[in-house]
Amino acid sequence: MAQIPSRPVRESRTVITELMIPSYANFGGKIHGGILLSLMDKVAYACASRHAGSYCVTVSVDRVEFLQPVEVGELVSLMASVNYVGNSSMIVGIRVESQNVKTGEIKHTNSCFFTMVAKGEDNRPLTVPKLVLENSEDVKRFIEGMRLKDLRKQVRDQMDDIHTVKDFSGASELLRNERCILPANWNN
Numbered sequence: 001m002a003q004i005p006s007r008p009v010r011e012s013r014t015v016i017t018e019l020m021i022p023s024y025a026n027f028g029g030k031i032h033g034g035i036l037l038s039l040m041d042k043v044a045y046a047c048a049s050r051h052a053g054s055y056c057v058t059v060s061v062d063r064v065e066f067l068q069p070v071e072v073g074e075l076v077s078l079m080a081s082v083n084y085v086g087n088s089s090m091i092v093g094i095r096v097e098s099q100n101v102k103t104g105e106i107k108h109t110n111s112c113f114f115t116m117v118a119k120g121e122d123n124r125p126l127t128v129p130k131l132v133l134e135n136s137e138d139v140k141r142f143i144e145g146m147r148l149k150d151l152r153k154q155v156r157d158q159m160d161d162i163h164t165v166k167d168f169s170g171a172s173e174l175l176r177n178e179r180c181i182l183p184a185n186w187n188n
């Protein structure tokens with residue numbers, strides 16, 4: 001079988017910059033979160049497919065938090081790099097910054113992680129090149145990626161537990177300090 005080449009982080013590093021136009025705004029005049037999510041997905045795809053040399057799909061998204069609003073007229077830059085590779089999966093780290101072109105002020109709006117999987121012509125997961133780590137930052141991010149993968153697995157397992165609640169007895173006590181109103185005929 002042909003040896004899969006390895007590839008350094010810098011070769012797939014990707015930056016997308018986009019002007020925030022009025023049609024991207026919500027009723028409050030700020031940029032829709034969905035517009036930013038779509039841009040994140042695009043930059044994650046570009047970065048992962050460059051590394052893999054193939055088509056990729058988005059599998060999961062972690063730590064998307066909108067820390068500061070983005071205004072119409074600002075320039076949003078999304079910087080992506082492959083932080084970690086498994087066999088067919090890649091964790092792409094994305095930093096999003098928004099720049100006010102008049103003042104030059106740059107806001108860090110969020111940093112997040114997209115897990116992408118490379119696919120072959122047969123639509124099956126495809127082995128991706130090993131990641132060549134060239135400096136301590138690359139090594140640090142790879143180790144963080146390993147930890148994120150482990151943590152995601154633990155959280156996934158625990159999330160499955162959420163749906164195992166079958167017995168609602170004691171709900172009145174459990175929900176006593178919550179901001180909800182139980183059905184009028186609720187009796188336990």
Ligand SMILES: CC(C)(COP(=O)(O)OP(=O)(O)OC[C@H]1O[C@@H](n2cnc3c(N)ncnc32)[C@H](O)[C@@H]1OP(=O)(O)O)[C@@H](O)C(=O)NCCC(=O)NCCS
Pocket residue numbers: 057058059060085086087088089090115117125
């Ligand atoms: C994700 C997907 C490729 C997994 O396919 P599969 O046949 O179950 O393949 P595997 O179990 O071999 O998993 C392949 C890789 O995905 C990873 N993976 C699977 N499910 C995952 C999850 N929920 N979160 C993170 N990684 C996951 C596996 O760890 C594995 O990584 P590795 O090869 O680096 O070890 C498949 O479910 C899929 O195509 N999903 C749809 C993706 C899509 O269409 N996205 C667009 C958004 S709508």
